[in-house]
Amino acid sequence: MSVGLSINDLLTPVAVIDEAIMETNIRVAQEYFDRIGRNFRPHIKTHKIPALAALQVAAGARGINCQKVSEAELFAEAGFTDILITFNMLASARLERLKALNAKVDLQVVADNAVVVDGLAACFLSGEPLKVLVECDTGGGRNGVQSPAAALELATLIAGRPGLRFHGLLTYPKPSSEAAVEAFFAETIELLKGAGLDCPVVSHGGSPSLFDSDLVPSATEHRAGTYIFNDRAMVRAGMCDLDDCAMHVLATVVSRPTDTRAVLDAGSKALTSDLLGFADYGLMLDYPDASIVSLSEEHAVVDLTGSERRPEIGERVRIIPNHTCVVSNLFDRLVFHRGGVVTRSEAVAARGRVI
Amino acid sequence: MSVGLSINDLLTPVAVIDEAIMETNIRVAQEYFDRIGRNFRPHIKTHKIPALAALQVAAGARGINCQKVSEAELFAEAGFTDILITFNMLASARLERLKALNAKVDLQVVADNAVVVDGLAACFLSGEPLKVLVECDTGGGRNGVQSPAAALELATLIAGRPGLRFHGLLTYPKPSSEAAVEAFFAETIELLKGAGLDCPVVSHGGSPSLFDSDLVPSATEHRAGTYIFNDRAMVRAGMCDLDDCAMHVLATVVSRPTDTRAVLDAGSKALTSDLLGFADYGLMLDYPDASIVSLSEEHAVVDLTGSERRPEIGERVRIIPNHTCVVSNLFDRLVFHRGGVVTRSEAVAARGRVI
Known part of the structure; x- marks a missing residue:
């Protein structure tokens, strides 16, 4: 659609x-x-x-x-x-x-x-x-x-x-x-x-x-x-570069409660709590010095202390997840694109197949 | 069914x-x-x-x-x-x-x-x-x-x-x-x-x-x-007892590679990686001194070092999850029972509704 x-x-x-x-x-x-x-x-x-x-x-x-x-x-x-x-x-x-x-x-x-x-x-x-x-x-x-x-x-x-x-x-x-x-x-x-x-x-x-x-x-x-x-863990393993990560989770800044805090509309039900040894819950490509320090189910709390540039409310950000395999499993569909133009979406057909 | x-x-x-x-x-x-x-x-x-x-x-x-x-x-x-x-x-x-x-x-x-x-x-x-x-x-x-x-x-x-x-x-x-x-x-x-x-x-x-x-x-x-x-975090918060936890994740011991290690068939795609401050990934009711020390997507690795009794391959165990809200979100359906007899199952209808 x-x-x-x-x-x-x-x-x-x-x-x-x-x-x-x-x-x-x-x-x-x-x-x-x-x-x-x-x-x-x-x-x-x-x-x-x-x-x-x-x-x-x-x-x-x-x-x-x-x-x-x-x-x-x-x-x-x-x-x-x-x-x-x-x-x-x-x-x-x-x-x-x-x-x-x-x-x-x-x-x-x-x-x-x-x-x-x-x-x-x-x-x-x-x-x-x-x-x-x-x-x-x-x-x-x-x-x-x-x-x-x-x-x-x-x-x-x-x-x-x-x-x-x-x-x-x-x-x-x-x-x-x-x-x-x-x-x-x-x-x-x-x-x-x-x-x-x-x-x-x-x-x-x-x-x-x-x-x-x-x-x-x-x-x-x-x-x-x-x-x-690919994902953030694969980059750390030296198996690929950031540019080789095909999956981005797109999220929106929905709140800026303080000067150093942003809140995104992607929580543990989008990014999962998988740390895989990282200190935070995904890499914000556009704000690499910011840190997703905590997740609740639908919110991500971002600490902007280390980031000179800081996003505004309504701004969209791209996240490379720590672990791509568990992220797919949370979405009904994945959306595919070429150069930012949507080509198709596919149902994550085997999601929930835990037996 | x-x-x-x-x-x-x-x-x-x-x-x-x-x-x-x-x-x-x-x-x-x-x-x-x-x-x-x-x-x-x-x-x-x-x-x-x-x-x-x-x-x-x-x-x-x-x-x-x-x-x-x-x-x-x-x-x-x-x-x-x-x-x-x-x-x-x-x-x-x-x-x-x-x-x-x-x-x-x-x-x-x-x-x-x-x-x-x-x-x-x-x-x-x-x-x-x-x-x-x-x-x-x-x-x-x-x-x-x-x-x-x-x-x-x-x-x-x-x-x-x-x-x-x-x-x-x-x-x-x-x-x-x-x-x-x-x-x-x-x-x-x-x-x-x-x-x-x-x-x-x-x-x-x-x-x-x-x-x-x-x-x-x-x-x-x-x-x-x-x-x-209710869940393990609610018990810790003093809001309920273990007996008040209505959700159990049932899993099976599928491997006992060593004397102190058991592997269950429930990983991060069933229990989630939510720690909520706990040191491990859920409470094994039947083996409270055992610890679910790591999860991969479909396996849980259990350290039995502290547990005198140790489960056998094929044995079923009951797990109280750290955080029940994210567990429901991973299953197609929840199964309901009275006294261990299945009464119904219900589709987790709003699962994947992240927008």
Whole structure:
């Protein structure tokens, strides 16, 4: 409905995406993985929009990565046929949905423990066998088996189950180093070889390690989400510049209660409270020396003490969010533009798909 | 679809609401305001569900409080006729929507500066006059005029505009004290009297000051949202006990990578990153000595070091969120139950209404 409008005429708060920057981000990442000869599997959690995943696949990405079975169902419905779900799945009602999905698309899932493997095995006694990757904790401190020996043990368990296929290894590494990831993978691959187990996929991940993926030569693929839009955390990680951030949250100064305080109409229900280690809640591009010091649900309080220039009431500001993936998830639609002219809007179709 | 099921059979993560606790919360707050002879105007931001606002109004609440015009439109459509929007509103496209709303329901809005008043005045030159409250910063440090003298000045400006009616004062006080609020209100009321300006509404607010509202005798009404469900922050504020928290987020332990680490299937896209001053991301009712130390989008990492009992993979846990209002906003639907048996689910209808 707003196609052809200037983004400056949109009511705020609104999350806008620069199509040209997004296209460049997609192209540059894909070219990097093509160059190092590695599959690239974008994570849809950042946008949750099938039309954007289609751009990623058209650029050369091999398949997509989802985090939840309900997301995968939506993307399968939209025509995607190669889906990896990077989440330990439990509960028979969920596994039945997984099974229906496995009958329809080329599906891979992960496991990092025997309880999950047992659940999958019980559900997949009949029908198309399910490909299972062993998730490895290479220093990230979240999910994952703790050692190459434990990875071998779980791979052996999977391989022994009639309805399951051991299909490889996977990690979400940050904040650990590429060297730690490579050491874990290389040692595990040796152990698997020794046990006679094929390991077709070795999946490395994360936007903050995107262009360092070549430092993990054992990997066969890389997964990443944030890179499509980029954000303040990606700039800090040295993976892009501010100009490479495709998402801006546009907000309006609605109050200037004091000389050093401005209030914006974008709070935690637009920017989220994700700090990701930053001291404030996003970068105000037009006032880089101002600081978004606190959020309530619909207000952002900005401290202008450090900023010589100070915005007036009614002025519109552009914010680069700390973490783009959680911002998309708060909006009904993302609005796209070229040079400030609205080209389209897309429903954040998989928003709320937490199951 | 899940009516009659046990909440223990719902796939996780899911936000469940105990109807009996919610009803008690509604009743107890209303009884308090009836007792002290004050209007009570619930804020719908906490649930964003018309059916729940209907329960609040049926219990005796006078009107509802919305934060955004798009929320107010939804609730007006659902039949609510007395609506206060507590947000400075700018931009002609938004003000036109406000004007349409004002023709339909008994509407009040706020302003804390002349730019907002000028915008409202320009839009409301014709049609039903708009009631405007002056928002006062009584120590909360967000929006609001900074002194009783400034409140009088803005009230005078509003009163002088043909399409606007000065209708009273409003504050969102926390973290300031009731004494500071009362002092600001009392002094302003005297100034308004001296200037011959009627001040029918004096609106105090906040769930963390709910049962201290009698300490602000100048107030004629109180606004609050969180109290309907309560949360960990309300328990800390001494406004309720853990047993009064109607919302639990149910999650499942999906991994136990180490002896002291558990991982749950509820991350920042279910619990949000709101800390509200807490050191961790929610209270695990069944493991009060465990700590949700970090969230990624779909995972919660739990440190079990301090907990003698430790959950097994597949075990379901109940989490009282730090801040219930932002949790509702992440789910498509809230699921209601009595004694653990599902009674209904309701769409979070005004979710995403950020404009």
